[in-house]
Amino acid sequence: MVNESSTRPVAVVVGPPGAGKTTVGQELATRLGVAFHDVDAAIEAAQGRSISDIFVDDGESVFRDLERAEVARALAEESGVVSLGGGAVMDPLTEDALAGHAVVFLDVAIADASKRIGFDRSRPLLSVNPRASWVRMMNDRRPTYERVATVRVDTGGRTPAEVVDVVVAELGASRA
Numbered sequence: 001m002v003n004e005s006s007t008r009p010v011a012v013v014v015g016p017p018g019a020g021k022t023t024v025g026q027e028l029a030t031r032l033g034v035a036f037h038d039v040d041a042a043i044e045a046a047q048g049r050s051i052s053d054i055f056v057d058d059g060e061s062v063f064r065d066l067e068r069a070e071v072a073r074a075l076a077e078e079s080g081v082v083s084l085g086g087g088a089v090m091d092p093l094t095e096d097a098l099a100g101h102a103v104v105f106l107d108v109a110i111a112d113a114s115k116r117i118g119f120d121r122s123r124p125l126l127s128v129n130p131r132a133s134w135v136r137m138m139n140d141r142r143p144t145y146e147r148v149a150t151v152r153v154d155t156g157g158r159t160p161a162e163v164v165d166v167v168v169a170e171l172g173a174s175r176a
Contacts, residue, residue, distance in 0.1 A: 107154045
């Protein structure tokens with residue numbers, strides 16, 4: 001079990017849609033014996049509506065403001081595993097706030113991402129030509145994911161438990 005007395009996350013999970021941030025984050029938290037906090041779920045709970053509805057009703061900029069505030073709060077107050085939404089790292093203030101944290105980048109190819117999320121309409125940034133949108137999004141975001149990451153794990157062909165095995169080993173190695 002990890003000591004939860006500090007208010008610093010033991011790990012922050014980032015990556016594109018379909019990387020498995022929530023699934024891996026939950027399993028990692030369970031394995032480490034800490035709490036799990038999903039930023040998107042926290043925003044939905046606080047707003048009483050889905051991320052898609054926030055995008056449609058209020059626009060992406062309003063969602064990004066809510067996201068930035070929730071990420072900052074989570075980084076300051078959560079002591080377990082925190083999972084960020086796919087685009088959160090693109091905000092310069094969020095990118096800066098991640099400095100000094102154990103940040104796990106779950107890397108995924110489009111073939112695996114499409115199997116996991118199916119590119120349905122619940123993902124507002126992927127609603128038009130989802131495959132091309134995902135590739136373009138990933139090309140834009142990859143440098144930032146790589147810049148903020150202290151650990152990078154390729155999730156392709158791995159089960160969530162196998163990904164967590166790699167993450168735990170890498171986190172342990174980075175603390176040694």
